[in-house]
Amino acid sequence: VQLQASGGGLVQAGDSLLLSCTNSGRNLFNYGVGWFRQAPGKELEFAAAITPGASTYYADSVKGRFTISRDNNKNTVYLQMSSLKPGDTAVYYCAMDATFRATNRGAGYYSRRTTYDYWGQGTQVTVSS
Numbered sequence: 544v545q546l547q548a549s550g551g552g553l554v555q556a557g558d559s560l561l562l563s564c565t566n567s568g569r570n571l572f573n574y575g576v577g578w579f580r581q582a583p584g585k586e587l588e589f590a591a592a593i594t595p596g597a598s599t600y601y602a603d604s605v606k607g608r609f610t611i612s613r614d615n616n617k618n619t620v621y622l623q624m625s626s627l628k629p630g631d632t633a634v635y636y637c638a639m640d641a642t643f644r645a646t647n648r649g650a651g652y653y654s655r656r657t658t659y660d661y662w663g664q665g666t667q668v669t670v671s672s
Contacts, residue, residue, distance in 0.1 A: 551666030564637030580633035592653035
C-alpha cells in the first residue's frame with residue numbers, strides 16, 4: 544500500500560480545493576479511507592471518512608463545506624473543500640483502514656486515528672484571509 548495525497552496549495556478564504564488520495568495496489572473501494580489534518584502546533588484531527596459501503600462521516604468543523612467521495616475506476620478518494628477558512632490551514636493526510644470490506648462501524652470508529660493502518664505523506668493546504 545502506498546497512499547499519495549495531492550492537490551494542496553495556497554488559496555484565499557472562500558476558495559475551493561480538491562484533494563486526491565491515490566493508492567498503488569489494493570483497491571481503495573474495499574477499505575475505509577479517512578482524511579485527517581494537522582495544523583501547526585496542534586494535534587492531528589479527523590476531517591472526513593468514507594466506508595467501503597460509501598457511507599461518509601465528517602467532523603463538525605467541516606460539515607457542509609467538505610465532501611469526501613470515491614472514484615473506483617481511478618482508485619482515488621477525493622476531498623472537495625469549499626468555503627475554505629484560514630482555520631482550515633493544515634497538512635492534510637489520507638489514511639486507509641486495512642480491514643477488508645469492513646462492515647460500517649460508525650462515526651466513532653472512522654474518526655479515530657488508530658483505526659487506520661496506512662498513511663500518505665500529506666499535502667499542505669494554506670488559506671489566507
